[in-house]
Structure formats: structure tokens, C-alpha cells
Amino acid sequence: MHKFYAVIASGLLLVYSTATLRGWEFTATKRETIPASVRNSPGGYRSYHFWHSGFHGGK
């Protein structure tokens, strides 16, 4: 067995197992803390996507 390959492969399997057990994901999301005062003010809160990209789908 190639030692180098075995080390790399073992590392990959370790990362995979840890990711699954710890709930890691690699999808693009955004995390932030929004104070309740902002969230509760009428019209004071818009989603991140509203300001940044939004979705304008369609053909």
C-alpha cells in the first residue's frame, strides 16, 4: 500500500466522518445575528437575499 496515499485517504475519510457526525455542510448560506429590535420593527427587516441577490428565475 502506498503510504502517502493511505495517509491522504485516511484523512479524507476522517473529514467525511466528522462532517457527517458534526453536521457540516458546504452549501452557501449566511449567518449573522440580527437583534430582535430590528426583526420586530415593521418593514425594518428584509432577508439577506432581498438586498443582495434575490431570485429572478425564469427562462
Next chain:
Amino acid sequence: MTQTNCPACGAQITFQYGSSMVVVCEHCHSAVARTDRNLEDLGKVAALLDTGSPLRVGLDGRYGGVTFVISGRVQLQHSMGGVWDEWYAAFGDGRWGWLAEAQGRFYLTFLVQSPPDIPAISALQPGERVPGSLNHFVVDEIGEAAARSGEGEIPWRVVPGDRYDYADLSASGGRFATIDYSEDKPLLFGGKIVTLDELGISKSAAGQTTRVKAARLQCPHCGGPIDLRMPDQTQRVTCSHCGSFLDVDEGNLKYLHALDHKAVEPLIPLGTKGKIDNIEWTVVGFLQRSVKIEGEKYYWFEYLLYEPRSGFRWLVHSDGHWSFAQPIQAGEVVVTAKSLTYQGRTFKIYQGATARVEYVLGEFYWKVSVGEAAGTADYIDPPAIISRELATGEGSEEVAYTYGVYMPVRDVQDTFHVKGLPSPTGVAPNQPNPHSLKVWRDFLLFSLIALVLAIIFSATGERRVLLDQNFALEPLATGEQSKVIFTDPLEVKGHKNLEIDAEAQVENAWINLDADLVDEQNGFTEQFSIPVEYYHGVDDGESWSEGSSSKQVFVAAVPEGRYTLRLEFQWEGTNPPVSSIHVRMREGVPRFFYAFLVIGALAIYPFLAIIRRASFEGRRWNDSMFSPNGTAKS
């Protein structure tokens, strides 16, 4: 047993075996034959040469369950000058065994019935199969031998000095045969290559060989001393003092010519000893050879190795690459136009040319000469190489095969205790490819582990449902950009990923969810979007579709807490494309996708190995006259 008197000298001679034909008188060395009526003096034989054979007259053994005694021997001289022993074994069942000894090998044959179609010698070609019913044999050599000396009792009418033609044949499994053309109807002897152990002759009983003894002779040109390392075998030797090239004939040296250049020095000095497979070899000779291809000469070097009991081997050096080679029987090899098979392995044709001896140094067991040419062909199955050489000499034609194995330069240095050998350049024909594909075995192992882990994770995944709800969608009011809905509080345990599924039966439309998972206690917010779109139609008679009526996203684990999901729906126009949308959210959903991602990553290195291996093979075959499939390059 018959006792009588030698017709030449009158001394007593004894025929111990009823079927022996000739006895060599111990006193006058006359070969005495017995006929139906009287004794016949066939003439005097020459003095026996000390061939250093471990065998001797009177030695007994057992072969095939039958005991035998060695009754005598004849020394035969090859037309090219070499001498070999042919011993005669009188078996207890009345048979005679012919035990030829050459270059450390023993060939035991018995007289067998010749087939009616036994071919004439002119019908044989070295390296080719024997025509007719002996087709399973390959012709090793066609030669001429002369009986020069003998001792003891001999089962055939040996006449000193008489010459006869013969053909040596070999077949798979060590089978060996000789066709003897000394009589009107050729005689066929069949048998095999045997070891002393197979003959029931122990090393102690066989007596100590004298071959290791060196002999000191004097150069006839300069008078300098010449020490022969294999005096019983040497046919040609060079003088280390004056560079003369000398012929060795029964212990006498004859000046042939001066070697015309001394530019080539062996990297491993003559006389150096090295142990390979527990046999200690001595470097006794050195050759520089060349082939001319497209007008350009390519050189390589061959070191002749010798060990008295094992015979000869070769150490071949070219461009810093080394191979250790040994002779093999032609009959073990099956040659086709593009390849060769040996012991179940296929060797691809690599090179074919006429090789020429450029320079010689040391001792040789044949009458080598500068300019000596042989048709050669190399076949490879790295790390092995088989070389086929077809040589024609005085009164003989011979095909010889050698089986070589690549020897790393470090091993050569360690074996022969030499330093500073040049580093290899380029790729040798039989150099092992360092880029092994065995890594694919490792890949399969680790991929299997990844799949097993994925199955275990999938089987033990919690998949706790946090939300499973239909949301009705109302048309947008004037000035409204989107519809916002808040879910009831969700209890998230944390440390597990989140899967969010949205399903809406959209048809050529889209609907987008901007989602915010908000921890009500501390304001921590995870923001993500879920676009659902599905389009389909027919263009130019072909139906097509794009997207799906459902969409799934995964979100990394969020801290444990009480969350609210804020969903903001958007669509094109005022009216929603569907009346409702179904959203499901689960915690702890293992994904096979990551296992396949890992497997994909694991495959990168093996794929690189394939590329590097192919590149190495490309460089190997760049120097070949043939492509790997055996076709000649234009």
C-alpha cells in the same frame, strides 16, 4: 565381465559391461573396440583435458528409480574450439545414459527410436521448430564435433579424430534431444536437463571441482603473466599488460592481434566477485557491443560472470541501466512475429538488429572476436527481457536465448562492492515502471470503507422532522413584492445538519423562497434560499425540460435552540403560479453525496498514476523499433 589384452600394448583391459563397445586402454590410451570376432585398435586418444568436472568414472547414482554407474567418458571438441565431456552411465536395467556436461549444466539422454521422418541436417534451422513428428522441439544448435579423448568404457564406436554432425534440440519442461548424424540413419537421443541431485549424486560424492583453480600462463607477445580464472573453459583471453588478444588452445596461448583501442574501461573490474541469489559470481570477461540503427551506432556493455558449478551469467549495462541475465533453452520459448512466450509470460518484441562485438577484455568460453556479429532480437516484459541471438560460426549455427532481469544500479553497487556507477538515463527497455497501478487496489479499499461509512451513517441518521407543512399562497397586494410567512417555533437540537425540501407544482414558472432560520433568544440567523422552477416544452419536435417542481437544500448544523423559520415567497407577477407550496425541514440527514465526493477525491491520485505510467511507457517505447502492439514503426 570380459578381461583381455590391449591389441596395441598388451596390457590387460576389462569390459565390465556386456553392451559396451570400446574401452580406452589405461596404459597406452588406445581406443579398443570389440567386434564379433576380435578386438580392434581404433587409434590413440589425446590426453584428457582437465575440464574440472565434478563427475568421474566409477561414480554411481540413481535416476528414475534405477541405479547407474558412470563407466567412461569421451571429450568432444566443438568446431569452434570448445571441449565438453560426454559421460556414459551404465544403468542397472541394461540401458545406457548419455550424460553431456556443458557450462555447468547436465543433459541426460537415452537412445530412443528415431521416427521415420527424422529430418536431414540440411532441413534444420537454429531457432526454428524441427519439421515432422519432432515438431515439439526447437533447434538450439547445429554443429560438428570431433572425438579427441576418452577414458573407461564407452557404449559407441568412438574413433579418435572422427568428426560427426549433430543437432541439439530442446523443448518445454527442460526436455532435450540430440540428433546424431554420424551414421547413415541418424540416431535420436532424448532426455532432459538434470541436476546432480536428480542423478542421486551428492556433492561430496561428486568430488571437488578443480575449476576454481587459476592457471598462470605467459603472454606470447609481451611475456607478461596471465592468470586464467577458468582455465578449463577459456577459449580467448586478453593480456592485461600489452592488450594482446590471445587464443587459448589446450593450455597454450597464441597471439591473435592487438586490441585497437583501450578507451573502454569496465566499470566493474575483472576479477570482482559478487553474490547474487547466494551464488558468488566472478567477473571474468567484458564486452562492448553495438548495433547500428539508421546509420547511428548504439553501444552497450556485457560483463561475463562465472561460477564453476553454475556456469555463466551476464551482467548487461546500457545507459546506466543494468540487467542480470542467464541462458535459457530455446525449446522453452515460443516465438511469433510480434511476441515471444516463456513460462506462460508474453514478451513483446522491442528491438531487432545485428549486434557487433566492438571490444573485448578478459576471458571467454567461446572464441570471441572483435567484429563478431549476431542477429539479435529483444523481447520485453518488464522487469524481464529475453534476448535472442542467432550466431553462425565455423561449422556451427546456434540460437541462444538469455533471460534478463532489471537490476537497480544501487543493487549492482552493493553486490559487486563498487561505487560511483553512473546514474541511469532515459528509460531502459525492461526497466520496471515505477508508477504502479496497485494504488487502484488501495483506492478500491478506501472507497469501500467510504461506502460502508455512508451506509452506516444513513442507517443511523436521525432525520428528525422539524417542519412538514403546506403554505397557501395568496396573490400579491398592490405594491407588495413578496409574501412573508413565519412558522411556529421549532426545537433544534443542534450538531446535525438541516435539510429543507420545498415542493410546488409549478409549470413553466418559478417561485423562490428566501428563508431565515432565526433563534428567538439571541437573534442568530441562518439565511438561505430555495428556488423552485420547472420549465418544459417542445422545440423542433424534441421535448425538453429543465428544473424540477421540488428543491432541496442542506444547511450546516446550527446551535441548539428554539428557532422560527421566516419564509419569504417571490414569484413573477401578481398571482402565484401555484396555490400552495409544501415545505419540510428535517434535522440529521446523512448524505451519500459526500461519500461519492470522497471517492472522487480518492480517485485523483490513481488517475494521476495512470497518466504518469502511460507517460513512462511512452518514453520506453520511443526508443523501440516497434510499437507496443508489435508493429514496426515506419
